[in-house]
Amino acid sequence: MMSRFLRTVFTGLAGLAMTVPAVAQTSMRPTDMSTDEAGMWYQVDKIEQQIKTAGVRVTDPQLVQYVQDVTCKVTGPDCPQIRPYIINAGVFNASMYPNGMMLVNSGLLLRAENEAQLACVIGHEYGHFKELHSLERWRKAKSLANASIFLQLAAGAAGAGGEAGYGVQLMTVLLQQSFSREHEREADKIGFETAAAAGYDVAECADVWTNIISEQESSTFRKVRKRGKGINIFSSHPVPKERAETLAAMAEATPGGEDIGKVEHAAATDKFYAQWLETELLAKDYDRHIHLYNQLKARGRSSGPSDYYIGEAYRKRKEDGDRERAVAAWEAAAAAPGAPAQVWRSLGEHYRRTKQKPQALNAYRKYLAAAPAAPDRELIAAYIDRLTP
Numbered sequence: 001m002m003s004r005f006l007r008t009v010f011t012g013l014a015g016l017a018m019t020v021p022a023v024a025q026t027s028m029r030p031t032d033m034s035t036d037e038a039g040m041w042y043q044v045d046k047i048e049q050q051i052k053t054a055g056v057r058v059t060d061p062q063l064v065q066y067v068q069d070v071t072c073k074v075t076g077p078d079c080p081q082i083r084p085y086i087i088n089a090g091v092f093n094a095s096m097y098p099n100g101m102m103l104v105n106s107g108l109l110l111r112a113e114n115e116a117q118l119a120c121v122i123g124h125e126y127g128h129f130k131e132l133h134s135l136e137r138w139r140k141a142k143s144l145a146n147a148s149i150f151l152q153l154a155a156g157a158a159g160a161g162g163e164a165g166y167g168v169q170l171m172t173v174l175l176q177q178s179f180s181r182e183h184e185r186e187a188d189k190i191g192f193e194t195a196a197a198a199g200y201d202v203a204e205c206a207d208v209w210t211n212i213i214s215e216q217e218s219s220t221f222r223k224v225r226k227r228g229k230g231i232n233i234f235s236s237h238p239v240p241k242e243r244a245e246t247l248a249a250m251a252e253a254t255p256g257g258e259d260i261g262k263v264e265h266a267a268a269t270d271k272f273y274a275q276w277l278e279t280e281l282l283a284k285d286y287d288r289h290i291h292l293y294n295q296l297k298a299r300g301r302s303s304g305p306s307d308y309y310i311g312e313a314y315r316k317r318k319e320d321g322d323r324e325r326a327v328a329a330w331e332a333a334a335a336a337p338g339a340p341a342q343v344w345r346s347l348g349e350h351y352r353r354t355k356q357k358p359q360a361l362n363a364y365r366k367y368l369a370a371a372p373a374a375p376d377r378e379l380i381a382a383y384i385d386r387l388t389p
């Protein structure tokens with residue numbers, strides 16, 4: 001899996017990589033690689049060095065340890081070769097690189113209902129690594145349709161950035177390729193088998209995709225996606241329905257263990273819940289966001305943040321009746337545990353605009369009480385002054 005967002009990040013990082021000094025190898029290379037493959041590998045190692053200090057990386061020790069532990073449970077003896085990094089990005093995605101670098105989006109951690117579901121996806125990414133899919137993809141891209149691109153890149157790079165430029169551009173081309181459906185099916189199978197061997201309840205693997213299907217179907221941009229434009233992480237993959245069905249059939253035939261790990265997953269991810277809901281909103285796919293937030297709430301995630309961000313999605317969507325829906329959601333959030341302080345600001349704003357002065361005053365006071373260091377403190381204090389009878 002690889003999202004356009006990450007491709008953008010990586011293209012940028014690949015550019016940065018040209019300016020940093022050479023770094024030590026961090027990964028074990030196969031011995032039969034050609035010179036340009038070795039160059040590609042070296043570039044991925046350099047990108048990994050960049051990722052380690054990039055602002056998009058989530059470094060919370062407890063969360064990092066949790067993802068690392070699940071990775072080790074699934075990959076067994078290969079654990080030392082796989083290095084997971086958590087990236088703050090609101091898309092369901094994870095991706096694997098030939099050198100063992102694995103990127104796990106916060107959007108995946110948000111959507112996984114439990115540890116078993118996360119294990120299925122990490123196992124899938126491990127499958128790409130184990131079967132050397134990146135290398136195969138690289139070789140195929142080079143030998144077939146992209147031969148002319150590679151020649152152009154080589155010619156351009158020879159004039160411009162020399163060998164370093166060549167490596168970076170090859171890397172960019174590689175990242176624009178997707179794994180074939182055959183590779184995806186193979187990775188799904190390995191993901192399932194490794195999660196089962198680690199004792200996870202593998203009936204959960206199919207649910208990952210069932211949840212994604214219902215989220216996709218709610219998307220405003222769904223038609224656009226079907227034409228292959230917009231944000232589409234699924235176009236090159238077997239359709240989620242086929243994956244869900246295949247994985248469900250596999251779970252019938254080969255039950256894994258009983259480990260689901262819902263409590264463990266919540267313990268590691270709960271403190272990021274509100275932040276990740278907010279990150280999702282950047283995609284501006286409000287129908288989908290509302291669907292996802294309701295889905296998460298129904299699965300038992302904290303209703304305070306869920307309702308607050310459902311309200312925010314309505315406020316931003318601006319369809320007929322959305323203002324009323326937003327207010328109802330904020331009021332529900334305010335009455336629930338764990339609501340972010342901003343719910344009082346949103347309610348204060350609404351009451352002030354609709355001339356409900358006592359309610360506005362009350363809400364603004366609660367906001368400042370809940371967030372004494374709020375950046376808009378002075379503005380809110382001025383409103384409170386004006387509203388005080």
Ligand SMILES: [Zn+2]
Binds near residue numbers: 124125128179184187
């Ligand atoms: Zn994949």
